[in-house]
Amino acid sequence: MTEERSDKPVAIRLDRAMDSDPDTLTLDLEGWEGPLDLLLALARAQKVDLKQISILALVEQYLVYVEQARALKLEVAADYLVMAAWLAYLKSALLLPRDPEVEPSPEDLALRLQMRLERLNAMRDAGARLLARDRLGRDVFRRAAPEGLRTVRKAQWQAEIYDLIAAYGQVTARNRPVFHVVHERAVMTLDAALERVSRLLGLQVDWATIESFLPDTLDGPFRKSALASSFVAALELARMGKAELRQQSPFAPLYLKGVEKVGA
Amino acid sequence: MIEPDDLTRAVEAVLFAADEPLSIDAIRSYVGEAADVRGALDTLAELYAGRGIELVERGGRWHFQTAGDMAHLLRREREEARKLSRAAIETLAIIAYHEPVTRAEIEAIRGVQISKGTLDVLMEAGWARPAGRRETPGRPLTYATTPDFLTHFGLASRRDLPGIDDLRAAGLLDPIDLAMAEMAIGEGADEEMANASEED
């Protein structure tokens, strides 16, 4: 069992709050997990089956509670006030003669509210009952030092879906701000370079530097790409016997010349 | 007296040596594909009935554990595993009784938002897992419990959840109408305002 909230009648809490020092108030809206939680505690304080609770009495208690909190100048979160307003509306609708035009009827709304309280109450009880069961590792035990079994498959890799998504969450959280996508760059593909260099070689009679085969462009990265692709294209053409290459020394200018086709 | 035959002995030894609960298929991979493992398990369960050790089934997987009434002798005070917050307990109960269930539905039942970390704690414990998306607008992710949840809480299956039949009969497990929930409770209020603190 964990922090089971006291189910003592709330009135006692209020009384204590009223005559104690304002600094040590026990009337503490922060102690509740929202309006529905407070409503459920008030309803349980009626000490009847939730199906039989008096919604009107419940509404009244809630409004008094919130009103007193405000009178004591406690800060009341907006959702408590929204609920208060809605309950005040419900109360008046339940008391006034029914307007058949209004749908859903106030009785319907009251029923739904009661149903929500029942649902929450049921889950709260269910949680408590789950936790009170004979739990493995607390009340009942498996063998602490099993011999272990060897799996038939050679290496059975283990991972759980939680590990997977947690890992992705961490990667994302870690790198999100610095993750950037490289935009498409202008490149000359090898095919394009091959086609271009061999075409230009046909028009060229003399030795010419490889730079003279490049397209006229001021785009530096594209020029680099074109140079790299054209160089590879030149090597490929030389391999096929369609071009000759010449270079005096390392890093010296690279010259290309076409090979005249015999019998062409 | 039941005379354990060789298969029963084999199943007993395999389950005893295993470091995790085993399905019938997993047991077969050790004792032989053609074996009547189910029959051997029944024999064993009978043999161990009323003993200090019991054979139990949890979500289709079997393991030996100490009998529940021995808890007072064995309970280990040392590290009572990290306590679950109330929010986590309720969230776990809602997932177990309503699965598969979306975060919005959990919030509708509890009447407050789920703080970050609550679902994380349950998933880290190995009791809850994402269970696919609901085919409704927004395709929200749903959550369900795991086999380890059944093992830990000593449930043969979800049908063994305490009181689930009564709750269902009372309509308390019906699908949650989110629109209606919002109308009845002023959830429209600003999200920051509704920082209905869940303590941990």
Next chain:
Amino acid sequence: MIEPDDLTRAVEAVLFAADEPLSIDAIRSYVGEAADVRGALDTLAELYAGRGIELVERGGRWHFQTAGDMAHLLRREREEARKLSRAAIETLAIIAYHEPVTRAEIEAIRGVQISKGTLDVLMEAGWARPAGRRETPGRPLTYATTPDFLTHFGLASRRDLPGIDDLRAAGLLDPIDLAMAEMAIGEGADEEMANASEED
């Protein structure tokens, strides 16, 4: 047939749950100082005679073990289940969320290089596969997940993976995780060297 009395049951449970062989004095510290533990042990030894489990004494200390003639069933293979390394699980997650994805892209998203072994492990596990080449310079190989991946992780399709918003809601993008991740990255370096060996 011997009817195990309460003391016998208690001794049985204590020995079963113990993580090491226990002396008679040690057993008494659980079941009561005045107990006839020796008598209970004799009863148990008789009960377990010829079963798949036996009670044995070694140097005055007692424990259960699987029957010797069952050993062949239990160690058919030497391999153990292995956990994926942090590098491998992150890589797998990135492949799942971004497939088809190249190695360079995985490294860009992780912010850390991956070793060749990491992808090998994922392919050996049957969760990742080469998925053709990207038609860009260098024509790098891309990777994608397999049907086995979906089966293992209980996903109907990749669309069932939680989205970023779901991760955030579950607290998985919290700064605290980030700090932990950072720590893990420090360790990750060695781990990469060790070719995605299992850690535990």
